[in-house]
Amino acid sequence: MPQLIAIALVGGAAWLAWRALRKEMARVGEELHEAERVRSDSPTRLERGPDGVWRPKDGE
Secondary structure, eight states, X not given: OHHHHXXXXXXXXXXXXXXXXXXXXXXXXXXXXXXXXXHHHSOOOEEEOTTSOEEEOTTO
């Protein structure tokens, strides 16, 4: 009988952890979606530096 109680406790803890993980994944997904929407509204212009690396243009 104690094994059954232990299994039930572990199962309950796993279920609660899964719910918390899903909630956090949804929050992060929303945050990323919002950031992508804001970023796509204002495109960044790039310019090639003297070393050949592309960087955001200053002043924009």
